[in-house]
Amino acid sequence: MSRKMAKFRRSKPKEADLRLSNANLDRLPGHIHRPGYDRAGVTPGIVHLGIGAFHRAHQAVVIDDLLAAGATDWGIIGASLRSADTFDALAPQDCLYTVAVRSGAGTEHRIIGSVLATEVAKNNPAHLIALMADPATRIVSLTVTEKGYCHTPQTGELNADHPDIIHDLANPEAPRSAPGFIVAALARRRAASLTPFTVLSCDNLSANGHTVMRILTQFAHLRSPELGKWIADEVACPSTMVDRIVPETTDADRAAVSAELGMTDAWPVITEPFTQWIVEDNLGAGRPDFARAGVQLVADVTPFEHMKLRLLNASHSALAYLGYLAGYETIAAAMTDDRFAAFARGVMADAAVTLSMPAGTDLAAYSASLLERFANPALHHRTWQIAMDGSQKLPQRLLGTMQDRLRQGLPIDTHALAVAGWMRYVTGIDENGQAIDVRDPIARELADIAKQAGPVADRLAPALLDVRSVFGEFGTDPRLRRAVTRALARLYELGARQAVQAWRPG
Secondary structure: OOHHHHOOOOOOOOOOOOEOOOOOHHHOOOOOEOOOOOHHHOOEEEEEEOOOHHHHHOHHHHHHHHHHOOOOOOEEEEEEOOOOHHHHHHHHHOOOEEEEEEEOOEEEEEEEOOEEEEEEHHHOHHHHHHHHHOOOOOEEEEOOOHHHHOEEOOOOEEOOOOHHHHHHHHOOOOOOOHHHHHHHHHHHHHHOOOOOOEEEEOOOOOOHHHHHHHHHHHHHHHHOHHHHHHHHHHOOOOOEEEEOOOOOOOHHHHHHHHHHHOOEOOOOEEEOOOOEEEEEOOOOOOOOOHHHHOOEEEOOOHHHHHHHHHHHHHHHHHHHHHHHHOOOOEHHHHHOOHHHHHHHHHHHHHHHOOOOOOOOOOHHHHHHHHHHHHOOOOOOOEHHHHOOOHHHHHHHHHHHHHHHHHHOOOOOHHHHHHHHHHHHHHOOEOOOOOEOOOOOOOHHHHHHHHHHHOOOHHHHHHHHHOOHHHHHHHHHOHHHHHHHHHHHHHHHHHOHHHHHHHOOOO
16 A cells, blocks of 8 residues: 555544544444444545445445455545535544435444545645555546536537636646546556556446546547547446435434434435446456445446436436426325326336347336335435436436437337426426526526526427537427427426326327
C-alpha cells in the first residue's frame, strides 16, 4: 500500500458516544449484522464517484461481502463531486452506515464497513485526483446519474458546450465533472507509466461502458489527441447492469433505524431484498472476486441492460409521472390502483417484444417479479424522486422501445401516454393547479416552452418534441408526434387517473 493511501486506515475515535462508529459497534443489539472483518486491516482499491444512496445499498454491500470473505485490499474511498452532505453524515461515524432491507415480512438491519473514507471533490480536487492516480486504485466506479456525465443522452456524445466541460478543459487540475476527474487521474497514470485503472460505470446509461469510453476519449482528445488515443487503447470500461430499488432516506427512516440501533446513524439507506449486478468480464487492472459475492460476469451485458431499462426503468418512469399527476406519492401506492398496475404491465409487455435475450431468459417471470417489487408496501419510493431528471432518462427508458416498435410496424400508444405524462409533469403545474418542484438539468428550458405553448396539447407536444437534446431526430417522426399529441390531449381532457383507465393494450 502506498503512503498516500495509508492515511485511510481507520483512526481511533477520541471517545465513544451514542453515534454509530467503530468504537460503538460492540454496543449494537445482537440482531444487528455488523462487519465480519477487521476494518483496520482493509486498504482501499476502489475510488467511487457519487457516493449516494444507491451505491451504498448496492456496490458497497457487495464489497462488504467480499471483505467478510477474506479480501483485504478492495476497500472503497467514496467521493461526492459537489455536496458535502454525505461526508458530513458519514465522517463522524467512521463511514459506517446501516442498510435497512424492508419487505412485507419486516426489516433487517446491517452495518456496512466497506467505505473507508469519504471526500468532497470540490473542496480539494487535487487530493482526489491523487487518490485516483495512486497505483493502489485499480477501479474507479461511478454512480453520478445520467446528468453527471455531461453528455447528450439522445446521442451518447460528450456535450462540449456543457459549462463543467468548458471549465475542466480550462482547469484540468481542478475539475468539476466526473469526466474531468477521471481524465485528469488517467493523465497522471500515463505520465508515470502506470497501468490505468478500470472505469466502472454503475449508472443507467445506455451501453454504459461504451458510452463512458466515448465520453472520456472525446474529452481527453480535447485536452490532447495523444491522451485520447492512449485512453481508447489502454483503459477498460466494462458495461454493467445494476438493479436494486433504493428510495430516498427520510427523517422518519433515520429515526426508525437509529431507534433500532440504540444509537444515531445520520444517513442509513433503505432498500428491498432484491439485488442484481451484471458486469462485462473486462476489468483490465484487476478485480475483486465478484462472482463469490453473487455478481454475474458475462461476455455481453447489452441484452440484460436493455431488459432492465425497458422493463423496470420504463415502467417505473411511467408510474412516476402519471402516478404523481394522479396524486400517488409512492410507487407502491400507485400499484394499489389496478388501473396503474395494469398500465405498468402494459409498458413491460410492449417493451418485451423489442428485446432479444439469451436462451433461457424468462421475461414473463422477470416482469412479474418487477410488479411484485413495485408493490412492496414497506418500500416508500416516491414518484417525485423517480421523476427527477426525466430529460436524461427518456431516451434510454422509453424512446428506444418506441423506435423499435415503429420499425416492427407496432403501435406506440402505451409509451406515448408515458411520454405525455412527462410532458404534463414538466409544465410545473399539476392537475389541481399546484406547483410541481421539477428537478431536471433543463427544467428552465422546459418551463419556458410550456409557458409559451400553454396547456394545449396541439402546441405543447410538438414544442417539447422539438427539444433535440431529448428527442433528437426521432422528435420529427410524424407517427411519434401524432401518438404523443393524442395522448397529451387525453391527459388534459380526462386527467391522469381516467386517462390510464381509458388506456387499452396496443
